[in-house]
Amino acid sequence: MESGLMHHVALWLAAFLTLGIFSFLYRDNTWYKVCEAIFVGISAGYWFVAYFWDNLYTKFWVGVWVTPMADRPDDWYVLYVGAALGILMLLRLVPKVGWISRWPLAFIVGATAGLYLVTYFASNVMLQIEDTVRPIFGAENDAPIYEIIGNIVVAVGTFTGLIYFFFSKEHRGAFGRAAKVGIFFLMITFGASFGYTVMSRMSLLIGRMDFLFSDWLKLIK
Amino acid sequence: MKREVPLFITFFVGTLLIASVFIPPAESWGENFSVYFDIIAVFAFFLGGGNLLRIHLQKVASKRPDWGYSIVTLVAFLVMLAAGLFKLGNPGGISGNLTTAQSWFQILFQNIMSPLGSTMYALLAFFVASASYRAFRAKNRDATILLVAAFIILLGRTPFGTMLTSWIPPQYDLLQVPNLAIWIMSGPNLAGQRAIMIGIGLGIVSMSLRILLGIERTYLGDDR
Numbered sequence: 062m063e064s065g066l067m068h069h070v071a072l073w074l075a076a077f078l079t080l081g082i083f084s085f086l087y088r089d090n091t092w093y094k095v096c097e098a099i100f101v102g103i104s105a106g107y108w109f110v111a112y113f114w115d116n117l118y119t120k121f122w123v124g125v126w127v128t129p130m131a132d133r134p135d136d137w138y139v140l141y142v143g144a145a146l147g148i149l150m151l152l153r154l155v156p157k158v159g160w161i162s163r164w165p166l167a168f169i170v171g172a173t174a175g176l177y178l179v180t181y182f183a184s185n186v187m188l189q190i191e192d193t194v195r196p197i198f199g200a201e202n203d204a205p206i207y208e209i210i211g212n213i214v215v216a217v218g219t220f221t222g223l224i225y226f227f228f229s230k231e232h233r234g235a236f237g238r239a240a241k242v243g244i245f246f247l248m249i250t251f252g253a254s255f256g257y258t259v260m261s262r263m264s265l266l267i268g269r270m271d272f273l274f275s276d277w278l279k280l281i282k
Numbered sequence: 283m284k285r286e287v288p289l290f291i292t293f294f295v296g297t298l299l300i301a302s303v304f305i306p307p308a309e310s311w312g313e314n315f316s317v318y319f320d321i322i323a324v325f326a327f328f329l330g331g332g333n334l335l336r337i338h339l340q341k342v343a344s345k346r347p348d349w350g351y352s353i354v355t356l357v358a359f360l361v362m363l364a365a366g367l368f369k370l371g372n373p374g375g376i377s378g379n380l381t382t383a384q385s386w387f388q389i390l391f392q393n394i395m396s397p398l399g400s401t402m403y404a405l406l407a408f409f410v411a412s413a414s415y416r417a418f419r420a421k422n423r424d425a426t427i428l429l430v431a432a433f434i435i436l437l438g439r440t441p442f443g444t445m446l447t448s449w450i451p452p453q454y455d456l457l458q459v460p461n462l463a464i465w466i467m468s469g470p471n472l473a474g475q476r477a478i479m480i481g482i483g484l485g486i487v488s489m490s491l492r493i494l495l496g497i498e499r500t501y502l503g504d505d506r
Binding site for chain 1: 284287288289291292293294295296297298299300303312314315317318319320321322323324325326327328329330331332334348351352354355356357358359360361362363365366367380387389390391392393394395397398399400401402403404405406407408410411414417424427428429430431432433434435436439456465466467468469470471472473474475476477478479480481482483484486487489490491493494501502503
């Protein structure tokens, strides 16, 4: 299907849709809205299908019905718990017992809270503090000057940045001055993130322009 | 019953998972729970898909403004659903791989969803350019710092940036724009990122505690 006529049809369709989305730069119009509606429908269908085959079929159906009993892990039956919770979620469609659908939701929220509490505390708090509180002059007191400056910058920046985020105390006096230093570091961070966002969007734009002028119009060889 | 049982489930499951971290035989529980999430997510997609059908069918039936676009959405959704669930055009039939190149599902993905998705994000380049103009007017000290950092990062990742400062002698190579960009990323930027990450970490810990202790209950919705 990807060869000959169908290849050209697919190419023109992709170009038509690409230009449709770009037409929004002129103003909101019917062409754009049609493309947008297609995108919503196709995306919803795509994720539905992907989750259906990857999770419900591969993880549940294959795990419970297809895999021979001898090859199953010891706790294979726990898959039923997931399916039972999923079915409870569908009770939302029955108004009289719709409140039962909160149970799987409570399960997800509770499990996520429990998992995140530990993992984020370890990765975002403990690990980051551990990497910040390091010997400024190096482990053997032999770090080069640029590394010493780097260590000081990271330690001061992290500490003052945290002070800026501490809103339980008014930002006045020495505390306020430290918060201002924190803003300085945060602005550099936002600037760097902004620069990267601009670059990633530009590279996507170049990719689409390459498709239009190279793949579709063949103007660029 | 309507609120107490979900609150108990939240507390029990959350506490169990926290405890499992400290009990070696229970360490794999977290992985089991992620399988539950995946299976539950499929049923959530049933609800979501059903909701999409209901909302758009209602819009078409009552001929509300822009109902024509709802027909387009419905057709696109059902076509993708049929192509994927029945694996239409798949040489391997219903047991074939979903991502086989010749299948309708993959053809629709490559020629419709992928161009639409990447163009949507590419469109943001123009809005980012407009936002850059507003951000880069350097009205005050903070905006100036943001401007300078973003400018050096942008310039440092391009051949033009390398060319611009290649004349600087090697003993001062830190002042060359690409090296300056690297230093900003690994120095001040890292410090700011760490402060933000620690802040997020502490925020998540406190929010998780609020949820587990039943102080935060908004996820339960109203009492109907």
